[in-house]
Structure formats: structure tokens, C-alpha cells
Amino acid sequence: MPLTRRGLLTGAAIGGGVVVAWALFPRSYPDVLEPGRGEYAFDAWLKIAEDGVVTVAVPQLEMGQGITTVLPQVVAAELGADWRQIAVEPAPVSGSYANVPLAARWAPLWMPFAAGLAEEPDGLVAQRFAEGRRFSATADGMSLAAFEGPCRNAAAAARAMLAQAAADRWNVSWEECEAQAGFIVHGDKRLRFAELAQEASTYDPPDPPPLRSEPHGEDPLPGQIEGAGDYPRLDLPSKVDGSFMFAGDVRLPGMVFAAIRHGPVDKATLVEFNQFSTQGIRGIVGAVKGNRWLAVAATNWWAAERALDTMKARFNVEFLADSDDFEARIDDALRKGEAHRIEERGGGYDSGGNASLALRYDVEPGVHAPLETASATARFEGGRLELWVATQAPESARIAAARALGIAVEDVVLYPMPAGGSFDSRLEHDHVIEVAMIARELGRPVQLTWSRWQELLRSRPRQPASLLVTAQIGKDGQGRIEGLKTRIATPPANMEFGQRLFDNKASWAAIRDSEGAADALACEGAMPVYDIPRVAVDHVPVEIGLPCSRMRGNAHGYTAFAIESFIDEVATRHGREPLSFRISMLGQDVRMAACLQRVARLAEWDGGQDQSGKGIACHRIGDAETGGRIACIASARAGDGGVRVTRLSAIVDIGRIVNLDIARQQIEGGLVFGLAMAMGASARYRSGLPVAQRLSDLNLPALTDCPEIEVEFMASEAPPADPGELGAVVAAPAIANALYSATGLRLRRLPLLSGGL
Known part of the structure; x- marks a missing residue:
């Protein structure tokens, strides 16, 4: 069968033989990347054809995030290939493509009683589980963390094998040869990969593979300058002309x-x-x-x-799911339910009823509403x-x-x-x-x-939540927060999801068997980036009868909203300018401070004074070393037609950037997604049925509603962080704070204006 890029994007291989997957020792797996006529497999990740096409296996779902470009880009850069000759093949399920970091992150879902044994990203327990289960799930922005290393190793080994084949022809040392733009080069001698592929595939790869001195990365461009990148998206032309094949095609x-x-x-x-x-x-x-x-x-x-x-x-x-019912259950749990301490800093904080300030934030179920049902x-x-x-x-x-x-x-x-x-x-x-x-x-x-109505009816939303944020504030009049506790009443949705995913349980059985369980993933993002001495995060699990699941941003979607709204309120109540107030509390997080300072210049921040309608928010997803950071300033106003957002400006630090264009697309798309979550994109239920039955019922932003969006990236040598969820979670608090600036009203419920003005 003739090989085409389109065919490779829509096919799958089944083959025999044995191949050792890099970094997954000591096991071997069936050779899932079977070479076609005129092709030669180098391992589980790539094969090279006699026409020079380099085919890269991608074990992650392409759903618009650009993974079928990013992983091949890692291979191409390490291999020294010509990007114009790169093709993609979706990888079948195999232990060769185990997503070990995600397995470790989700250890509480598949090993809830001993999750601590498997939570190391490179730990043996998580590795064995992921390999044995052939766990290659695409989620939580873990694709680069899981697969950049194996892709680089595979490409470096193939490069060495090609160099060995060329060196033997030239009677030189292979270490003296270089790979450039699809050629092996030594002085003025050059041989195409295509000429060497068959011979090179018979060589033994060096162990360890000779990696290039620096991993591939792209420099952020200043301002809104857009240049043609060296690695344009592979799927873009076919998506533009309509030939790209989706599941429904x-x-x-x-x-x-x-x-x-x-x-x-x-x-x-x-x-x-x-x-x-x-x-x-x-x-x-x-x-x-x-x-x-x-x-x-x-x-x-x-x-x-x-x-x-x-x-x-x-x-x-x-049982008929009903919003009034489960909101009453969540309210009761927030007030009187038994809490599980999820995380604390400095010995934790409990007010004992003497908090300086306590504010509540409520979030309705969030719906996915993908374009393709x-x-x-x-x-x-x-x-x-x-x-x-x-x-x-x-x-x-x-x-x-x-x-x-x-x-x-x-x-x-x-x-x-x-x-x-x-x-x-x-x-x-x-x-x-x-x-x-x-x-x-x-x-x-x-x-x-599924029709759109069946998609809205059958798909499981992100769980609703109520958050009570309490703080002990210093008496110096500067609003200094000395203690902070976030009490989150929400279903243990991730535990339910884990039982459906890993144990194949029905939704009601998963709800029953997760009742009362502590869910740390339901509280992600509640530990603030700010250097507050004593902090506590508590989860109050509540059974509401509504099956819930994971959604872009996950818990960060509501914890960022609550924390950043609360910080803004503290600043306002104590006469502090919101930007400087945040920076004063950041402690050692210099990267976040830099993001805040730069976004203030980008958006011409005026402090949100004089009803300017400008609001600021920031958030970090991940730890201080490897986490991605974003600072955002929104310009918004409220009127008879609802919320009108005119501008979103963001500064982003995601460490080393692999593909600048895709990173920018992810942040811009995330900001629009966050705008949707701020304006609507939620589900209310009556008698077991969602009230919204069509996309038009969700108050999603149309093209005319999309604001001017400015995104700039910080240059950084930190490990790469995923950009896909940062914009999605920071937009809502920035917009809420902007609406306060414009109207003087604090909106503590998502979607904003869901209760009217």
C-alpha cells in the first residue's frame, strides 16, 4: 500500500518481531511500528523509508493541542531530519508507549490505598503499572514529560546508526559525522538518510544513545511579532482544506x-x-x-x-439529578461536613471561628462541549x-x-x-x-x-463546587495574610472517574464506592503561589448523585477563581493596589513576579482604578521548579447583554518552549475557553435532564464576542510545562476582578452574572 501523510495520520500498525523501548527497561514488546515496503524500523518510535520519509509514532490523541507536531518535532530536531519529510503514524496501544508520569500522578485513582508507593514520576511501581496496563492516556498535559525523553533517545540512536553506516563507507570515525537536514555529513561528503536507511537499520545502536548537548527549544519572539517557524504544524494544511480525517469521517x-x-x-x-x-x-x-x-x-x-x-x-x-438538590447537599457539606486535610504549609491554619475574613465562592458544573460530538x-x-x-x-x-x-x-x-x-x-x-x-x-x-443533545445529556461535567476561603490578616493595616484556609465542598469526582476508567464500573457504582473519599486532585491549585506562612487545604466530599468527570483545567478552574478573587478582595479592603499587593506576597517565586510586572506593561495596567474595568489574576500549575505560570489582565464590562470582555493580555512562563506557535495557540485557545467558562458553559439539571440542549443554550462566546488577545512568553531555561490549561483557568478570575473594577460589584459565582447583577 502506498504511504501518504494522510494515510499515516489515519492508520494503525499491527506487526511482529521484538523491539526494546528506550527508557522502559528491562522489558521488550511486540514491534508495533511495522515497516511497510521500502521502510526500515529503527525502534518503536521511528522508521525511515527509501524515499527519505521519516515516520514518527505518536501514542497520544491529537485533539487540537498539536501533539502530532510536537513529538515529531522533538524527533526531527534530535535526528537532524528535514521537517518536510516527516510523517506521523498514530501508535497502537503497547507497553512501549507507557505514560509513566501520568500513571504516577493518577496513582490515587488506580491504587487508592497505597498511592504513595507509586507517586514518583520515574518510580518502578508506576512504571510497572503503566507498562502492564499499556497505559498511554492523553491527559493533564503530561505528553512531553512522558515522551520527550524516549523520543530523543530513539532519534539519537537512529542518528548514530545512520552515521555508522556512512562512516563505514567513508572509512572514517562515525563520531566525526554530523546529521543535518536529512543528510549525514563529513567534511564535503554527504549521504541522504534515504541512501543509508536499509544498511543503518542493521547496526546496533550505542548505549546510551549520544544525545545532543541541549534539548530542542524555540526562543520567544518579542511582542506580537509572528515569524514563520521551522516546524509548522503537520496537520494544518489538511485541516484547512478539509481532508483531515476525524472519527466521524x-x-x-x-x-x-x-x-x-x-x-x-x-x-x-x-x-x-x-x-x-x-x-x-x-x-x-x-x-x-x-x-x-x-x-x-x-x-x-x-x-x-x-x-x-x-x-x-x-x-x-x-434517581433524577437536580441542581437545586445537589446545591443544597453541597451547601450542607460546606457548612457541616467532615473535612479531609489535603495539604498544608507551616503547620496549617484553622481560624477557630476568629478569621479576619471569610468569603464563599460557588461554581456550577462545567460542560466540555467539544465541536465533534x-x-x-x-x-x-x-x-x-x-x-x-x-x-x-x-x-x-x-x-x-x-x-x-x-x-x-x-x-x-x-x-x-x-x-x-x-x-x-x-x-x-x-x-x-x-x-x-x-x-x-x-x-x-x-x-x-451522538447528537448534540445526547452529548450534553450523556457526557459527565466537571463537578460543581463551593469554596470557603478564610484568612487571618495582620493588624498593620497592609492586608498581610498570615493564615489561609480553603475548604472545598465537592464530590470526589476523580475517585469516581478512576473507578470508571480502571475498574470499568458503572457511574452509580463508582459514586457509591467513592462516597466520603478524600480527593486530592479535586483540590489542585488551592495551595496558593503566594508565600503565606500558614496555609491549609481541606476537602469535604459530598455525594450529589450527578456523575462527574475531568475537564480542561480540572480543579484549577475553580480554585484559581476563588483564590485570585479572594486576594483581590483583600487588597481592595485594605486599600492596596492589586498588582503590588500580589508581588509583595510572592516570596521566592521570581518567575511569577516577572510575569506580573511584564503583563502590567503589556496591558498598560492602571490599578483598576476609576472604573477602568481592568482586572488582574495569576496562577501556577505545577510545582515551583517545573510548573507553568501565567499572569493575565482583562478589560471587561457588564451590560444588558451580559459580560463584554474587550481585551485579554497574558504573560506566560512555560520554561523551555518546544514549539512557539503551538504554545501561543494553546494559550489563546485556553483564554477563549476560560472566557466561555466565565460567561456560561455550565450545566443546570432539572428532573435528570440538562436545561441546555443545544450549543446556543450555553452562552458560549461567538466570534464577535472574542476580545483582542495579546500573549507574550518569558524566556526560560526551566523544564517545559504544558500551556494547554493555563489560559483556561486564569481568565475567569481576571474577568471577575475586571467587572468589580467596572461596576463595584463582586461576583463570587461561576458563571459570572448567572445570578444577575
């Missing part, structure tokens, strides 16, 4: 299209439907009844959707299931599908597809189970696509 011979209806949230059981009502609708192939859903397949999706409308499925529900294609033949699906957790999806059909996991082949957005919604795999069952019952290939 798969077409198989004889394939039919399925639509589906789910019951209310949660634990709904299908009890009846009118099976004779579809007469007269052309193209109907058949209906499939699940315990908790009803699907219809037809020769086109619209016919299937119309048929379901006429069938009027009815469900029995044991859940879509999956399945073919079940001869006891073997094939799946074409976009999934952030491919091995968990395979396991879930296998269990649903009662077959072995080895009989499930998953072809990873890109996603048209996710925001972590594709960590769940309900649609994978459904399409597998429909394909088995119909006996032919089928593509299942």
Missing part, C-alpha cells in the same frame, strides 16, 4: 449509521418504545435495545435520528472487533468493549483517530461500548454519532 464498505437515545441522569432503564412507528421512514436497517439506551441504524444518520423521535423511548429512573465506528466479524475511535485512554476503551461483548481484549483492535476537540471528554468510553454492541447485533459495520 471513517467510511467502511456496507457501513450503516446509528443514532441513539439515553435516559435521564442517572441509572435510567429503558422500559418501552414504539417499535412500529418508523414505518414510512426510508433507509431504516434495524434497532438495538440496550439496558439503558435505544439505538436505530439506517443508511443515513438523519433517518436514524428521525426514527428515534417517532419511537418515543421511555425510561425508569431511580462522540463518534465511533465498529466492525464485528468472526469474534473479532475493530474500532475506529478518538479516545484519550485507548486501552481502557478496548477493555470496556471486550467486556461488553464477552470477548478477549486481544480480539479488540483499536485504530486511533484524531478528535475534533475533547477537553477531556474522550477519557470516557460509553459510546465505544454502545457501538460495539450495535455492530454485534446488526452484523455489519456501523458508525454511531
